[in-house]
Amino acid sequence: xxxxxxxxxxxxxxxxxxxxxxxxxxxxxxxxxxxxxxxxxxxxxxxxxxxxxxxxxxxxxxxxxxxxxxxxxxxxxxxxxxxxxxxxxxxxxxxxxxxxxxxxxxxxxxxxxxxxxxxxxxxxxxxxxxxxxxxxxxxxxxxxxxxxxxxxxxxxxxxxxxxxxxxxxxxxxxxxxxxxxxxxxxxxxxxxxxxxxxxxxxxxxxxxxxxxxxxxxxxxxxxxxxxxxxxxxxxxxxxxxxxxxxxxxxxxxxxxxxxxxxxxxxxxxxxxxxxxxxxxxxxxxxxxxxxxxxxxxxxxxxxxxxxxxxxxxxxxxxxxxxxxxxxxxxxxxxxxxxxxxxxxxxxxxxxxxxxxxxxxxxxxxxxxxxxxxxxxxxxxxxxxxxxxxxxxxxxxxxxxxxxxxxxxxxxxxxxxxxxxxxxxxxxxxxxxxxxxxxxxxxxxxxxxxxxxxxxxxxxxxxxxxxxxxxxxxxxxxxxxxxxxxxxxxxxxxxxxxxxxxxxxxxxxxxxxxxxxxxxxxxxxxxxxxxxxxxxxxxxxxxxxxxxxxxxxx
Ligand code: TNX
Numbered sequence: 184x185x186x187x188x189x190x191x192x193x194x195x196x197x198x199x200x201x202x203x204x205x206x207x208x209x210x211x212x213x214x215x216x217x218x219x220x221x222x223x224x225x226x227x228x229x230x231x232x233x234x235x236x237x238x239x240x241x242x243x244x245x246x247x248x249x250x251x252x253x254x255x256x257x258x259x260x261x262x263x264x265x266x267x268x269x270x271x272x273x274x275x276x277x278x279x280x281x282x283x284x285x286x287x288x289x290x291x292x293x294x295x296x297x298x299x300x301x302x303x304x305x306x307x308x309x310x311x312x313x314x315x316x317x318x319x320x321x322x323x324x325x326x327x328x329x330x331x332x333x334x335x336x337x338x339x340x341x342x343x344x345x346x347x348x349x350x351x352x353x354x355x356x357x358x359x360x361x362x363x364x365x366x367x368x369x370x371x372x373x374x375x376x377x378x379x380x381x382x383x384x385x386x387x388x389x390x391x392x393x394x395x396x397x398x399x400x401x402x403x404x405x406x407x408x409x410x411x412x413x414x415x416x417x418x419x420x421x422x423x424x425x426x427x428x429x430x431x432x433x434x435x436x437x438x439x440x441x442x443x444x445x446x447x448x449x450x451x452x453x454x455x456x457x458x459x460x461x462x463x464x465x466x467x468x469x470x471x472x473x474x475x476x477x478x479x480x481x482x483x484x485x486x487x488x489x490x491x492x493x494x495x496x497x498x499x500x501x502x503x504x505x506x507x508x509x510x511x512x513x514x515x516x517x518x519x520x521x522x523x524x525x526x527x528x529x530x531x532x533x534x535x536x537x538x539x540x541x542x543x544x545x546x547x548x549x550x551x552x553x554x555x556x557x558x559x560x561x562x563x564x565x566x567x568x569x570x571x572x573x574x575x576x577x578x579x580x581x582x583x584x585x586x587x588x589x590x591x592x593x594x595x596x597x598x599x600x601x602x603x604x605x606x607x608x609x610x611x612x613x614x615x616x617x618x619x620x621x622x623x624x625x626x627x628x629x630x631x632x633x634x635x636x637x638x639x640x641x642x643x644x645x646x647x648x649x650x651x652x653x654x655x656x657x658x659x660x661x662x663x664x665x666x667x668x669x670x671x672x673x674x675x676x677x678x679x680x681x682x683x684x685x686x687x688x689x690x691x692x693x694x695x696x697x698x699x700x701x702x703x704x705x706x707x708x709x710x711x712x713x714x715x716x717x718x719x720x721x722x723x724x725x726x727x728x729x730x731x732x733x734x735x736x
Contacts, residue, residue: 230266239299266306282302378458380397479669496514583596583597608661620633662691675721683725
């Protein structure tokens with residue numbers, strides 16, 4: 184029963200989904216047929232893997248099902264069992280696709296381990312939401328008999344997590360990874376450094392963490408009220424900080440990899456570097472030392488562009504590359520104000536020596552040094568879209584945050600980048616900035632950076648928007664939601680801002696446009712909210728009575 188015939192006969196029966204009642208899959212799969220029966224997971228169930236390539240996925244599912252069911256669920260190398268995993272060479276499923284048939288047993292097949300893992304995540308969603316509970320729930324575990332064939336639309340399905348503004352303990356990061364993986368997201372862009380804190384141990388520069396990981400206080404309330412000297416800055420004077428040791432990083436990277444999540448580390452440069460300059464003042468442009476920053480917002484402190492500073496960045500990145508196998512290394516490049524360069528005689532002299540026209544060219548020069556270094560180590564640079572003007576290696580990727588689908592104002596950035604050979608990750612601040620308010624009624628929400636980004640705006644965002652030419656479209660790797668954490672002091676708060684909007688993101692990233700539907704999404708979210716409750720993931724409750732009235736929540 185486990186031969187190729189089964190794989191083949193599964194295919195023709197399947198129709199495209201209209202989200203049959205009771206199935207609450209997020210993201211919605213490509214093809215789905217409900218067979219009208221039920222299957223029960225019983226305490227004696229055996230999980231089998233038919234070949235060694237299917238072993239990890241089988242073990243991971245057993246591990247995910249044990250806590251809530253309390254079942255032993257032995258995992259065996261076998262081609263028969265109650266839940267059977269098998270790798271196949273069905274290339275129509277792509278690198279990450281899978282097929283799942285639940286009939287008198289569960290059969291899950293895929294060309295690769297990622298697909299088997301995603302199939303197992305779908306299987307979990309077919310079970311009652313209690314299956315996400317970390318403690319045993321005594322009940323029956325029935326699921327509908329179905330046939331599913333599924334594969335993602337985009338290969339970059341990301342969330343950016345900012346742990347520089349507030350340190351997030353290791354176990355919280357692991358929990359966040361679990362929540363992402365259950366939604367078939369596969370990229371965690373980890374913003375590890377910024378003006379307010381340096382969060383990764385670098386052996387060659389110990390002061391980055393002994394000094395740079397700690398700040399003496401945090402601005403009280405909204406930073407905007409102090410901007411331009413409106414009021415004297417008030418901080419809570421509570422020391423805040425923390426960092427990941429290299430062992431912590433390895434553990435987190437492995438944990439993510441086991442869940443098919445690539446962690447893309449970001450070391451932001453040449454701006455957003457005040458924490459490093461606090462640790463090593465010689466990296467900066469000022470005569471006086473600075474402290475790790477205690478407030479938020481764009482800022483003018485910047486690295487100097489000396490060769491020695493470029494070398495520092497390379498040394499840091501060399502250690503980063505030893506820890507992160509990601510093909511992409513993010514070097515920031517955003518919001519680097521040039522006033523400290525403009526007003527500095529030594530830097531003006533450097534600019535002339537290097538034959539550069541202005542300080543924008545100086546920034547490009549800086550980023551290009553780093554690009555060459557990453558390329559020499561077989562990695563690809565990725566940076567915020569400010570880097571796009573700088574003549575980078577063709578395979579550098581651009582994180583396109585100024586993407587706006589409503590007025591095309593950011594379109595040129597993407598077209599120019601694609602014309603220069605760069606891939607794009609759509610990280611639009613008009614649709615994918617999850618640090619923005621979830622309600623127009625700001626006083627009913629926890630303090631946020633500003634703006635308004637309701638769930639429906641996220642859901643209806645189309646990353647391949649009207650106005651992009653074919654070449655640009657072909658360069659879009661995928662999409663990413665941003666969790667800038669200025670106003671998110673802990674995981675609970677990060678989760679509140681992330682969910683449910685990251686569920687909408689998962690559907691943009693995975694589901695084909697013709698299968699997206701906001702009405703059924705909201706229905707499915709009713710069950711997803713129960714899954715979040717069962718796994719103690721904080722989330723902003725959807726007001727289901729008002730949810731279909733746009734922008735009135
Ligand atoms: C801009 S968009 C930033 C971040 C802030 C964010 C807040 C970008 C590349 N940089 O430094 O945290 O706005 O929304």
